[in-house]
Amino acid sequence: MNSQQTIRLGVIDTDSGFVTVLAKRAEAAGWQLRQTTGAVPPQEMVAMKLNAILIDPAVLGDEAWDYLDRVCGELPDLGVIVCTGRSTVAQRVRGLRLGIDDWITKPCHPEEAMARVESVTRRRRRSRSETEAGPLVAGELEVRPDQFQAFAAGESLDLTRREFELLHLLADSKGQVLERETIYQRVWGYAMAHGDRSVDVFIRKLRQKLEKRSPSWAYIHTHFGVGYRFDPEPAGIVKEEIRAADPAAPEFTDRSQQLHDEVTVNS
Amino acid sequence: MNSQQTIRLGVIDTDSGFVTVLAKRAEAAGWQLRQTTGAVPPQEMVAMKLNAILIDPAVLGDEAWDYLDRVCGELPDLGVIVCTGRSTVAQRVRGLRLGIDDWITKPCHPEEAMARVESVTRRRRRSRSETEAGPLVAGELEVRPDQFQAFAAGESLDLTRREFELLHLLADSKGQVLERETIYQRVWGYAMAHGDRSVDVFIRKLRQKLEKRSPSWAYIHTHFGVGYRFDPEPAGIVKEEIRAADPAAPEFTDRSQQLHDEVTVNS
DNA sequence: CGACCTGTGAAAATCGTGTGAACGCAGGCA
DNA sequence: TGCCTGCGTTCACACGATTTTCACAGGTCG
Numbered sequence: 001m002n003s004q005q006t007i008r009l010g011v012i013d014t015d016s017g018f019v020t021v022l023a024k025r026a027e028a029a030g031w032q033l034r035q036t037t038g039a040v041p042p043q044e045m046v047a048m049k050l051n052a053i054l055i056d057p058a059v060l061g062d063e064a065w066d067y068l069d070r071v072c073g074e075l076p077d078l079g080v081i082v083c084t085g086r087s088t089v090a091q092r093v094r095g096l097r098l099g100i101d102d103w104i105t106k107p108c109h110p111e112e113a114m115a116r117v118e119s120v121t122r123r124r125r126r127s128r129s130e131t132e133a134g135p136l137v138a139g140e141l142e143v144r145p146d147q148f149q150a151f152a153a154g155e156s157l158d159l160t161r162r163e164f165e166l167l168h169l170l171a172d173s174k175g176q177v178l179e180r181e182t183i184y185q186r187v188w189g190y191a192m193a194h195g196d197r198s199v200d201v202f203i204r205k206l207r208q209k210l211e212k213r214s215p216s217w218a219y220i221h222t223h224f225g226v227g228y229r230f231d232p233e234p235a236g237i238v239k240e241e242i243r244a245a246d247p248a249a250p251e252f253t254d255r256s257q258q259l260h261d262e263v264t265v266n267s
Numbered sequence: 268m269n270s271q272q273t274i275r276l277g278v279i280d281t282d283s284g285f286v287t288v289l290a291k292r293a294e295a296a297g298w299q300l301r302q303t304t305g306a307v308p309p310q311e312m313v314a315m316k317l318n319a320i321l322i323d324p325a326v327l328g329d330e331a332w333d334y335l336d337r338v339c340g341e342l343p344d345l346g347v348i349v350c351t352g353r354s355t356v357a358q359r360v361r362g363l364r365l366g367i368d369d370w371i372t373k374p375c376h377p378e379e380a381m382a383r384v385e386s387v388t389r390r391r392r393r394s395r396s397e398t399e400a401g402p403l404v405a406g407e408l409e410v411r412p413d414q415f416q417a418f419a420a421g422e423s424l425d426l427t428r429r430e431f432e433l434l435h436l437l438a439d440s441k442g443q444v445l446e447r448e449t450i451y452q453r454v455w456g457y458a459m460a461h462g463d464r465s466v467d468v469f470i471r472k473l474r475q476k477l478e479k480r481s482p483s484w485a486y487i488h489t490h491f492g493v494g495y496r497f498d499p500e501p502a503g504i505v506k507e508e509i510r511a512a513d514p515a516a517p518e519f520t521d522r523s524q525q526l527h528d529e530v531t532v533n534s
Numbered sequence: 535c536g537a538c539c540t541g542t543g544a545a546a547a548t549c550g551t552g553t554g555a556a557c558g559c560a561g562g563c564a
Numbered sequence: 565t566g567c568c569t570g571c572g573t574t575c576a577c578a579c580g581a582t583t584t585t586c587a588c589a590g591g592t593c594g
Contacts, residue, residue, distance in 0.1 A: 089376040096382035099389070102369065109356040115363035123368055123387070126343060147444050148493045148534040158533045160582060161492035198584065200540065207541095224539070224592060427571060465573065467551065474552095491581065492550070531551090533581090 007121055008032040010045060010053035012060075013083070015106070022054075022110045029114065039067050042074040051121045052079030052101075054113065065098075072099030079120035083113065136171050139232025140214040143171050152213035159209065162187065166202050170220065170230035179227040203228055274388055275299040277312060277320035279327075280350070282373070289321075289377045296381065306334050309341045313456035318388045319346030319368075321380065332365070339366030341458045346387035350380065403438050406499025407481040410438050419480035426476065429454065433469050437487065437497035444534060446494040470495060490534035 009026060013019050014037045026033050034048055039060055057064035072080055081102045082095055092103045101120040104113060136143040143150045148164050150157045159167060165187045180199045184192035203220060210219050221229045280286050281304045293300050301315055306327055324331035339347055348369045349362055359370045368387040371380060403410040410417045415431050417424045426434065432454050447466045451459035470487060477486050488496045
């Protein structure tokens with residue numbers, strides 16, 4: 001879901017000069033590039049999670065039209081930009097009618113090629129944004145961006161908007177430790193003031209609501225001096241030793257105590 | 268699944284030769300054309316229900332960039348194709364980054380121009396045409412697009428046009444939370460100004476009319492900080508606890524209070 | 535042990551939504 | 565033309581819901 005900026009572009013071309021220059025610029029812009037010098041099965045492209053492909057049909061020989069037709073048909077969400085040497089109006093029209101999104105002619109400035117890829121991607125994302133945003137599942141938890149809400153065991157956690165966005169960010173980068181500054185920056189949208197504890201407070205609210213609906217899982221882990229990490233773990237892993245070493249004191253099993261059990265990890 | 272739907276294209280250009288030829292072909296293809304020789308306010312384009320515009324920025328003089336920026340910003344659903352005489356890479360890149368969908372250079376074959384317009388328009392109408400047509404039923408409600416009206420228990424709700432369109436949009440995406448911006452964008456056709464409360468006001472009107480004809484159902488749910496969700500629910504679910512905890516104050520059971528009972532959910 | 539972090543509860547400040555009413559515009563009608 | 569009416573837009577206020585802030589308690593690390 002962090003694809004706000006990053007574009008994943010597949011390049012199918014043998015013109016190493018052009019590709020090299022393009023790759024340099026694209027990577028400088030933070031894009032992810034996948035290059036090949038031959039046809040790639042549509043399904044593989046799905047696996048690569050490409051936003052768009054830039055392709056010189058000359059590479060494909062006779063198969064070119066068939067291949068383009070197949071790609072456009074099978075991957076309606078993929079942006080397809082063709083980049084050829086000389087071409088006729090008839091070819092371009094045929095290509096565009098086939099479902100190709102843009103047709104550029106070499107020699108072309110790599111910056112323009114990139115701008116066109118962006119344009120195609122932008123249009124794609126816009127039309128797709130309604131239905132996309134697949135639900136995220138982690139442990140007993142289900143995060144549904146389309147509902148701005150998370151569920152456990154079918155029940156809503158009743159998250160407020162910020163709570164949801166925080167959880168969404170965390171769940172999206174499962175397993176990663178996020179610093180407070182980073183979190184604030186991404187959820188609140190601007191720089192965190194020194195001494196601001198909002199993140200901590202919201203983490204607590206999230207933990208409370210998570211605990212309420214899904215008591216047997218530990219989702220949010222504290223990294224002392226750093227930040228937080230989302231990683232669903234069935235509860236009881238760390239508890240075992242602690243409990244085992246403390247046979248008495250049954251009254252400690254109340255909820256406030258359980259909350260403490262959210263694992264705290266070093267650095 | 269070709270878009271046999273007609274394309275409504277706005278043309279802003281003074282190059283009568285080009286325009287004439289284009290118009291001829293476009294009309295032969297069954298498109299609807301609107302030509303002007305000067306800037307058209309974005310809102311007017313909404314009224315014309317254009318799918319895309321083809322524009323030569325030379326016509327606009329110094330205002331060109333501003334105008335294009337404004338159009339792209341306010342009408343994210345409109346396809347924008349620029350068609351110029353000579354142009355530099357820098358200009359094209361700037362335009363494309365601004366939000367323009369395609370940039371063609373004259374002289375260009377009208378057939379190619381049309382193919383590019385189609386390409387830009389393609390995705391949008393695909394996703395849109397699926398949900399058209401058939402009457403929608405939800406709870407006691409029946410939404411009939413053919414009548415521009417909704418009915419409950421056989422009686423019309425007497426919706427105005429905007430009310431109907433809003434309800435139609437909501438009912439069409441039953442179960443989904445729609446943000447205000449999205450709603451405005453889709454019903455009003457252009458970007459929502461900051462602080463505009465029209466959506467809220469129309470939601471209230473809808474709720475009133477729904478409540479009047481179908482009192483025992485809750486249809487529209489508020490997601491605090493996000494927007495609204497349409498989901499017909501028999502009334503009385505959330506009410507129980509609230510009412511039970513408030514044995515006194517009988518004068519609160521008047522209608523204005525009942526309206527409050529439309530469930531509000533966090534998000 | 536002492537300096538720092540983080541968790542917690544509650545008060546204070548801010549923001550979002552429901553609501554009634556006023557305004558302006560366009561079309562219908564005399 | 566001038567009045568009336570229906571519709572869409574805008575405004576201000578009320579009332580909560582949410583977010584931020586604060587002070588302190590409890591934990592962690594060197």
